Amino acid sequence: MKHLKIDNLHVSIGDREILRGLSLDLPTGQVHAIMGPNGSGKSTLAKVIAGHPDYTVTSGDILFDGESILAMEPDARARKGIFLAFQYPSEIPGVTIANFLRAALQARLPDGEELEATEYYAKLYEKMDLLEMPRTFTSRAVNEGFSGGEKKRCEILQMAMLRPTFALLDETDSGLDIDALKIVSHGVNSLRGPETGMLVITHYQRLLNYIVPDYVHVMVNGRIVESGTKELALKLEAEGYDWATEPEAEAVGA
Amino acid sequence: MEGALVEGQWPEWFVASRQRGWTDFQQLPAPVPKDEKWRFSNVKALDLDTFRYPVAVADAAALVGRSTGLGESAARFVFGNNRLLAATAPAAELLKAGLVVMSLEEAASQHTDLVEKHFMAQEVKLGSAKYAALHRSGPVNGVFVRVPENLEVAQPIEIFHWVEGENSAVFPHTLVVCERHSKATVVDCFRSSDDEPAFACGVNDLVVEEGAKLNYVAVQQWSLATTAFHLNSTTVGRDAACLGMQVNLGGKFVRGESYSRMVAEGARSDMLSVNIAGGEQMIDQRTFQDHAKPRATSDLLYQNALTGKGRTVFSGVIRVEPGAHKTDAYQKVRNIVLSDDAEANSMPGLEIEADDVRCTHGATTSQVDDRELFYLLARGIHPEAAQQLLVMGFFNTVLDRLPDARLRGPLEGLVAARLRAALRA
Numbered sequence: 001m002k003h004l005k006i007d008n009l010h011v012s013i014g015d016r017e018i019l020r021g022l023s024l025d026l027p028t029g030q031v032h033a034i035m036g037p038n039g040s041g042k043s044t045l046a047k048v049i050a051g052h053p054d055y056t057v058t059s060g061d062i063l064f065d066g067e068s069i070l071a072m073e074p075d076a077r078a079r080k081g082i083f084l085a086f087q088y089p090s091e092i093p094g095v096t097i098a099n100f101l102r103a104a105l106q107a108r109l110p111d112g113e114e115l116e117a118t119e120y121y122a123k124l125y126e127k128m129d130l131l132e133m134p135r136t137f138t139s140r141a142v143n144e145g146f147s148g149g150e151k152k153r154c155e156i157l158q159m160a161m162l163r164p165t166f167a168l169l170d171e172t173d174s175g176l177d178i179d180a181l182k183i184v185s186h187g188v189n190s191l192r193g194p195e196t197g198m199l200v201i202t203h204y205q206r207l208l209n210y211i212v213p214d215y216v217h218v219m220v221n222g223r224i225v226e227s228g229t230k231e232l233a234l235k236l237e238a239e240g241y242d243w244a245t246e247p248e249a250e251a252v253g254a
Numbered sequence: 255m256e257g258a259l260v261e262g263q264w265p266e267w268f269v270a271s272r273q274r275g276w277t278d279f280q281q282l283p284a285p286v287p288k289d290e291k292w293r294f295s296n297v298k299a300l301d302l303d304t305f306r307y308p309v310a311v312a313d314a315a316a317l318v319g320r321s322t323g324l325g326e327s328a329a330r331f332v333f334g335n336n337r338l339l340a341a342t343a344p345a346a347e348l349l350k351a352g353l354v355v356m357s358l359e360e361a362a363s364q365h366t367d368l369v370e371k372h373f374m375a376q377e378v379k380l381g382s383a384k385y386a387a388l389h390r391s392g393p394v395n396g397v398f399v400r401v402p403e404n405l406e407v408a409q410p411i412e413i414f415h416w417v418e419g420e421n422s423a424v425f426p427h428t429l430v431v432c433e434r435h436s437k438a439t440v441v442d443c444f445r446s447s448d449d450e451p452a453f454a455c456g457v458n459d460l461v462v463e464e465g466a467k468l469n470y471v472a473v474q475q476w477s478l479a480t481t482a483f484h485l486n487s488t489t490v491g492r493d494a495a496c497l498g499m500q501v502n503l504g505g506k507f508v509r510g511e512s513y514s515r516m517v518a519e520g521a522r523s524d525m526l527s528v529n530i531a532g533g534e535q536m537i538d539q540r541t542f543q544d545h546a547k548p549r550a551t552s553d554l555l556y557q558n559a560l561t562g563k564g565r566t567v568f569s570g571v572i573r574v575e576p577g578a579h580k581t582d583a584y585q586k587v588r589n590i591v592l593s594d595d596a597e598a599n600s601m602p603g604l605e606i607e608a609d610d611v612r613c614t615h616g617a618t619t620s621q622v623d624d625r626e627l628f629y630l631l632a633r634g635i636h637p638e639a640a641q642q643l644l645v646m647g648f649f650n651t652v653l654d655r656l657p658d659a660r661l662r663g664p665l666e667g668l669v670a671a672r673l674r675a676a677l678r679a
C-alpha cells in the first residue's frame with residue numbers, strides 16, 4: 001500500500017492564502033471524495049499536488065509514499081504516478097489525442113526504448129471502447145472543439161491509458177449528462193483497485209452513487225472541516241454547508 | 255559575382271535572355287535599408303562577392319542516393335551544383351498521355367514556345383528584381399513540367415537541387431504549366447551536401463490554366479550558412495487552383511518572395527508557409543495576392559517559429575484591382591517566439607480598388623501558452639518534448655492544409671527534426 005499524504009499544507013497565491021493548514025491521507029485502494037463550497041480551494045489542492053507553478057507552498061508537505069514531492073517538477077510528479085483530471089482541461093491545437101498520449105507514454109519509457117505502435121493502438125482503442133468514444137477522436141486535436149462532456153471523457157481516457165497510482169478527479173462529473181455520467185463512472189470504477197488511490201472532487205452527491213467513496217471530506221475555506229463516510233455527502237445534500245462554516249471565518253468581520 | 259560561364263546546349267533566345275539578365279543585374283541598384291521593400295531585412299547579408307559558379311559535385315552517385323524525398327514519385331530529377339545528376343522519367347503511359355518532365359536545358363530547345371512564353375514572364379515586384387536578373391544571367395538549371403489538358407498525375411513530381419562546396423552559387427529553376435483541367439503535384443527539395451556557406455538564387459514560375467489544380471511544395475534545407483533567394487511567381491486561371499507551400503528550415507539569410515496573380519474569375523490561390531528561424535537565421539518573406547478579376551479567392555497562412563537569435567520578416571499585400579468585385583482574400587501570419595533574443599516583424603497590407611470584397615488580414619505573435627504547457631507536463635511529458643509537441647501542433651494547422659496525405663507524414667518529419675535541433679541549440 002502506498003500513501004499520498006498532505007501534511008498541514010499552507011498554500012498562497014500572491015499574498016493570499018488559499019489552503020490554510022490542510023491535512024489528508026489517501027492510501028492506495030481507497031477512494032476519497034472532497035466536497036465544499038465554490039472557492040474553498042478544492043482545485044487549488046489538486047493543482048498544487050500536480051505541481052502547478054502559480055501556487056506557493058508556504059509550509060507543510062506533500063508526501064508520496066513518505067517522500068516529499070514538493071521539489072519535484074510537474075512532469076516528474078506525473079511520471080511518478082500522480083494524475084490530475086482537470087476541472088477545465090486545456091485545448092491543445094494541432095496535437096492529436098493519439099500523438100499526445102503516445103508522447104505521455106513514451107515519456108515513461110527508459111531512454112532509447114520506443115513505444116510499440118500496434119500495442120499502443122490496441123490499448124488506446126480498448127480504453128476508448130470502454131468510455132464509448134468513437135475512434136475518430138484519436139485524430140482530433142486534444143479537447144479542441146470538444147463539448148464539456150467530451151472533454152471530461154477525454155480526461156478519463158488519459159487516466160485509463162496512464163494508470164496513475166494517485167488520481168485526482170476535479171469535478172469530472174460536471175457537464176456530463178446522466179448517460180455519460182454512468183459511462184465515465186464505469187470507466188473510473190474499472191481503474192479502482194488495490195494499486196490506485198483516488199481523490200474525487202465533486203459538488204454532487206449523485207456522482208457518489210456511481211463512484212462510491214470510502215471517505216468523504218468537507219472542505220471550507222482552505223481546510224478540511226469534517227470527514228466521514230459516504231453518508232456525510234447525503235447530509236451535505238440535505239443541509240448545505242452552513243453548519244460546517246468555521247467559527248473563525250465568521251469572526252473575521254467582527 | 256561574375257558573368258556566368260555556362261555549360262550545355264542552350265538555344266539562342268535563352269543565351270540572349272541570359273545576357274540581358276547580366277546587364278540588368280549590373281545596372282539595377284542594390285537594395286538599401288530604407289527601401290520599403292527591404293524594411294526590417296538585412297541588406298548587409300547581400301554581399302555576393304565571395305560566391306562562385308561551382309565545379310561539379312564530387313560524388314554525384316552519393317547525392318543521388320541521398321535524394322529521398324517525401325515518398326513515391328511520378329518522376330524524379332536530381333541536380334547538383336547546377337548540373338543534372340540523374341533523371342527518372344515518368345512512366346510510359348504518362349509520357350504517352352503527353353506529360354512532359356524534362357530538364358530546362360532540354361525544354362528550352364524542345365518546347366521553346368512554352369518555355370519562352372512563361373520563363374520569368376511576370377515582373378518581379380517585391381524587391382528582388384536585381385536578383386531575378388542575376389538568376390536569369392546564371393547557369394540556371396531545373397525542370398520544366400507540362401501537364402497536358404485533362405491529365406491527372408497522381409504521384410508527385412520530385413526535384414532535388416543540391417549545392418556543394420564553399421561559396422558555391424546555384425540557380426535552381428522550376429517551370430510548371432498545368433494545362434486546362436489537369437492536376438499535378440510538384441515538390442522541390444533544396445539541400446546542401448555540406449555545412450559550407452553557399453548562395454542559392456532560385457526562381458519558379460507556376461502557370462495553372464482553366465480548371466487545373468496544382469500543388470507545389472518547396473522544402474528548403476540549405477545549410478545554416480547559406481544565403482538564398484526564392485522567388486515564386488504563380489498565375490491562376492479561371493476556376494483553377496494553386497496551392498503553394500514554402501517550408502523554410504535552412505539558410506542563414508533567406509529571402510522569399512511569392513507573387514500570386516488571379517487572372518480569371520473563380521481562381522483560387524492558397525499560399526502557405528512553415529518557417530523555423532533558429533540560431534542566427536533570418537527568414538524574410540514578402541507576398542503579393544493580386545486579384546485581377548472578380549470572384550477569385552486567395553488564402554494566405556504563414557507560420558513562423560523562432561528560437562535563439564532567429565529573425566523573421568513578413569510583409570504581405572493583398573491587392574484587389576478595379577473591377578475585381580466579390581474577391582475573397584485572407585492573409586494571416588502567426589509567429590511563435592521561443593526565445594527572448596528572437597524577433598518577428600509582420601507587416602500585413604491591403605490595397606483595395608473594388609467594391610463588394612471580403613478581405614481580412616492579421617498577424618499574431620505569441621509564446622508557448624503556459625496553460626497548454628502545464629497540461630502536457632501534468633501528463634508526464636518532459637518540458638523539451640512538450641515544447642516540441644506544442645510547436646508542431648502550431649505547424650500542423652498549416653501542414654493539415656496539404657491535400658496530398660502521402661506528403662504530409664514525411665514533411666512533418668523534416669519539420670519536426672529541424673525544430674528539435676533548433677530548440678536544443
Ligand SMILES: Nc1ncnc2c1ncn2[C@@H]1O[C@H](COP(=O)(O)OP(=O)(O)OP(=O)(O)O)[C@@H](O)[C@H]1O
Pocket residue numbers: 013018036037038039040041042043044045054087
Ligand atoms: N491562479 C489564481 N489566481 C488568483 N486566485 C486564484 C487562483 N487560483 C485560485 N484562486 C482563488 O483561490 C480560491 C480557491 O479557488 P479554487 O479554484 O481552488 O476553488 P474551488 O474550491 O475549486 O472552487 P469551485 O468549486 O468553484 O471549483 C478562489 O477564491 C480563487 O479565486
Ligand SMILES: [Mg+2]
Pocket residue numbers: 042043044087170
Ligand atoms: Mg474547482
